[in-house]
Amino acid sequence: MPPYRLPLYHRQSPAVRCINFLCAVLLTLVLVAGVILFVLWLSLRPHKPKFFLTDFSIPNVNRQSGAVNLPVGFSVDEHNPNQKIGIHYDSMYGSVYYGDQLIASGQVMYPFYQTPKGDTPVTGQLSASGPTPNDPAWQRFAxxxxxxxVALRLMLNSTVRFQVKLWDTREHHMKVDCEFKVNGDGTLQQQYRNSQCGLYF
Structure with a gap:
């Protein structure tokens, strides 16, 4: 009967142990760097601003001679939800539509900078260009x-850049879309006051 033998223990060479140690250190560094980059990405990722329609009016909209030259006034509250990121806005333009018909348009804001967690009222005073009694849409509008x-739509257009610390991101074309209804006297219906507008980049 052959004698019982203990299994031989093969010791790793110093070179192999050194390589294993270096691989473990490298994987640890990669994991730590990945976690740090992910946290930085979450904290520095720009969040889109939010827009809320606070007021809209077309005084004397119920006159029988059409809406031409009537004053169109509105107010939209802009909110920057980012804690550490500011937003640069170029000039902002507003357009008001009845269905597919443009009834008022023009510049409503000059370029401005929105601080982190800041709010800015975007107010506009435009002059209506229609509809007139000669327009095909007049009977429906009246x-x-x-x-x-009266169902209307307010569109705001601008170009924005997000400021992250000391550098700015590339420019983004922004479009704000507010859908609402006004009463027969041209004032905003209550259920649409402070309603959030759509935002597209």
């Missing part, structure tokens, strides 16, 4: 006014 509910 009927909506008489019924006390």
């Amino acid at each position: 009927g909506d006014v008489a019924a006390g509910s």
Whole structure:
């Protein structure tokens, strides 16, 4: 009967142990760097601003001679939700639509900078260019006014850049879309006051 033998223990060479140690250190560094980069990305990733329609009016919209030259006034509250990122806005332009028909447009804001967690009222005073009694849409528009509910759409357009610390991101074309209804006297219906607008980049 052959004698019982203990299994031989093969010791790793110093070169192999050194390589294993270096690989473990490298993997640890890669993991730590990945976690740090992920946290930085979460903290520095720009969040889109938010826009809320606070007021809108077209005084005397119920007159029978059309809406030409009537004053169109509105106010939209802009909010920057970022804690450490500011937003640069170029000039902002507003357009008001009844269905597909443009009834007022023009520049409403000069370039401005929005601080982190800041709020800025975007106010506009435009002059209506229609519809007139000669427009095909006039009968429908006048009927909506008489019924006390006119569906309109306010569009705001601008170019924005996010400022992260000391550097700015590339420019983004921004479009704000506010859908709402006004009463027969041209004032904003209550349920649309402070409603959030759509935002597209």
